[in-house]
Amino acid sequence: MSLKGSDFISAVGMDRKEIESILALSEKMDSSFTKKEVLSEMEGKFMASLFYEPSTRTQQSFGSAMKRLGGEVIGFSDPKTSSHSKGETLHDTIKALEAQVDLFVIRHPSEGAAKLAAEVTNVPVINAGDGSNQHPSQAMLDLYTIKKEKKKIDGLTVLMIGDLKYGRTVHSLSYALSKFDDVKLQYYSPPQLKMPGFMLNDLRNDCKVEELSSLDVSKADVVYATRIQKERIEDPEEYKRAVYRIDNEVMEKMKKDAMLMHPLPRVDEIAVEADLDSRAKYFEQERNGVPVRMAIISSILK
């Protein structure tokens, strides 16, 4: 199975072998990353990092990954200072840069932007988040974190909480998990922010899916919390009802060997007191972003 030269756009079409090859390579990259090594395998290669929506964390993670592999990074992190602000289309930006680079990493507020870019150019494109659709590199680092901790992915029950409608990390992670055996996906969200119906239909073809009516964390091997942005729920009273908080009292009900994850930044979904619990793995998860992105870049370009 090879990802060489291909785009990395969505977890929907990925298969288990592709995912496993990335996870295996991530492990190798991890030991190099732990030693703070700079490799030479991407020497002379350029990555264009185009962030049409600011996300310092994801951009830095991709940037360090490329640099740790010995490559160069160009691009922008603020669309206000780029040609985009003068009205240039994504199509034209890609065309203008394609001769200069070996890889595009694109974050964009519109769904489907990375796919459009991939259709415009022969240079491989990595989707670093397209609107509320997908964020597949996040799914890989989530799986890597789970695998590192639980030593397996098959047979796990994963509970996802929060904004499941617009939560691209939840969408990508769900599809990626569904490629494994005997996985059970549990969902808990305010009624306005449920998982899109067509995704549930797709996922039900591959694994068990359960929508919970209350925040029952007791069955899950992984509890994956996500932020509910205020602007998603107009009515302030409804927003107040929709928000949740995982604190020691909730964690008390979690399995002793469960993991608590979150694609950071968090706001109030997880109380700071939970950080001290050994089951809290979100900082570990964030740290794993670099080696996993090294593995993704390397799989595509090496």
Added chain:
Amino acid sequence: MKAKDKDMLKVKKIENGIVIDHVPQGSAVKLLTVLGIDEDFKGTVSVLINVPSASTGLKDVIKIEGRSLTKSDLEKVALVAPYATINVIRDYTVIEKYKVKLPEVLEGVIHCPNPNCISNKEGNPKLHIKERNPLKLQCNFCEKVYAEKEFKF
């Protein structure tokens, strides 16, 4: 066909244009809208609603004088009336008759209903057939799936 029906069709015969037959009952008006036929259209348009049909009970039929159908028109017809038959008329004679066919990929035919989809900002919309019965389309870009009532012509 009964003698009476035959007479009726004779009266409505058009010189040059198209007859769209086997339109699902109740879909004729929608089909005209989708084809952009409105009060500014100059040719004669006859719309027959609730026409008895041997195979489906009742059907609608549309006859349009002085109009031909492009590839994109035909794909729109197939979305609204998947079993429609097109009769091309020249000098009062049917010179061509064929069934519409819905292709696997619809490019530039309908918009993606998701306002935040990149295809509504630049480039051309492209949707794939996800399921045929009932018809569901999936956007090539934002990956969202739509049922018939959501299609945006």
